[in-house]
Amino acid sequence: MRHSAQRPPSVVDRVLDLLGAFTAERPRLTLSELSRRAGLPLSTTHRLAGELVRRGALVRDETGAFRVGLWLWEVASLAPHGAELRESAMPFLEDLYEATHQNVQLAVLDKTEVVFVERISGRGAVNVLTRVGGRLPAHATGVGQVLLAHAPAEAQEEVLAGPLKTFTPKTIGSPTRLRRVLADVRRDGYAISDGQIELIALSVAAPVRDAADDVVAAISVVVPAAGTDPRTLVPAVRAAARGISRVLGAPRPSGEPRLD
The missing domain is CATH 1.10.10.10 (Winged helix-like DNA-binding domain superfamily/Winged helix DNA-binding domain)
Incomplete structure (x- = not known):
């Protein structure tokens, strides 16, 4: 209240x-x-x-x-990031799920939190706390770090002003460290969040852009932390994110071939 x-x-x-x-x-x-x-x-x-x-x-x-x-x-389905975004994303989320049989998620930023607007999960997938319509602090999630990295400066400063809630010993709790992580995400084009919500899981996330080339959403795959090299998942996650972006009308990066 x-x-x-x-x-x-x-x-x-x-x-x-x-x-x-x-x-x-x-x-x-x-x-x-x-x-x-x-x-x-x-x-x-x-x-x-x-x-x-x-x-x-x-x-x-x-x-x-x-x-x-x-x-x-x-x-709620009429919200700007509702049905149209989910419908555009679903074929690519399904492809990513078929490639991994783990948790695949689509999220948007709402102030200091991410809201999960779609999720696909298999019976044998690693346990996650997320659900469709659920929220988590942006700084502690792969999708949140992607969205924050491309958010306006005032939105980033609101999160950096904290407090930064910690879930595990690996959760980012320092504004200085978070600034570095966001800079890395902008440079690399993806985020890897290892054990920040639950120690047993890590996520690889990438940005989704619209026709104005603005980042409007992020997707991620969440997999078991033990025995997983997250770098092997980066190409598939980024490819899925680019596919959704093209459906939303985002311009192709210079030199990228057409898919049709």
């Missing part, structure tokens, strides 16, 4: 507080839980939740508990 004594919450604030009460860990909430997590009176929660159910933004299960409704998914 982002309210203050100077500006009491509006009806829109209250509705957004209700929707924001749901998380991946708590996708199902009773009325009292919803009231408590949203910080709203029970009577207000009951009234607003009822209206959201009527509009399809929330649904009630057989026990009376609330869940997010499909109508919100329909609205």
